[in-house]
Amino acid sequence: MAANQAVHALIQEKVLAVAQAVEDSLDDELHRLDKLTEDDLDGLRRKRIEQMRLAAKRKQQWLERGHGSYIDVTDEKVCVPVVVPRAHTLAPDQGADVPRVRLFSPRRSSSRR
Numbered sequence: 583m584a585a586n587q588a589v590h591a592l593i594q595e596k597v598l599a600v601a602q603a604v605e606d607s608l609d610d611e612l613h614r615l616d617k618l619t620e621d622d623l624d625g626l627r628r629k630r631i632e633q634m635r636l637a638a639k640r641k642q643q644w645l646e647r648g649h650g651s652y653i654d655v656t657d658e659k660v661c662v663p664v665v666v667p668r669a670h671t672l673a674p675d676q677g678a679d680v681p682r683v684r685l686f687s688p689r690r691s692s693s694r695r
């Protein structure tokens with residue numbers, strides 16, 4: 583029983599130490615944010631706007647390349663030019679009797695563009 587209490591006390595001590603460390607780091611972050619000037623905020627705003635523009639440009643490029651669309655490739659010669667330019671491709675084997683293919687096939691046909 584005394585061993586359980588010692589372990590409990592040790593765990594409680596460690597949890598309190600971790601909580602104190604997290605609280606200290608949050609306090610430091612709040613102080614840093616309180617010290618931001620208008621110029622700092624404008625810089626952050628410009629940086630975020632640039633990130634959003636890049637993300638929109640990347641999304642547009644993906645859509646132009648057919649990202650999110652389904653293409654039925656029935657010939658092996660057609661497969662390579664379709665798959666190579668894409669970073670990610672899902673290509674289930676339609677000939678196999680695999681449970682995931684049976685699950686995927688109805689969803690694919692219902693969500694085509």
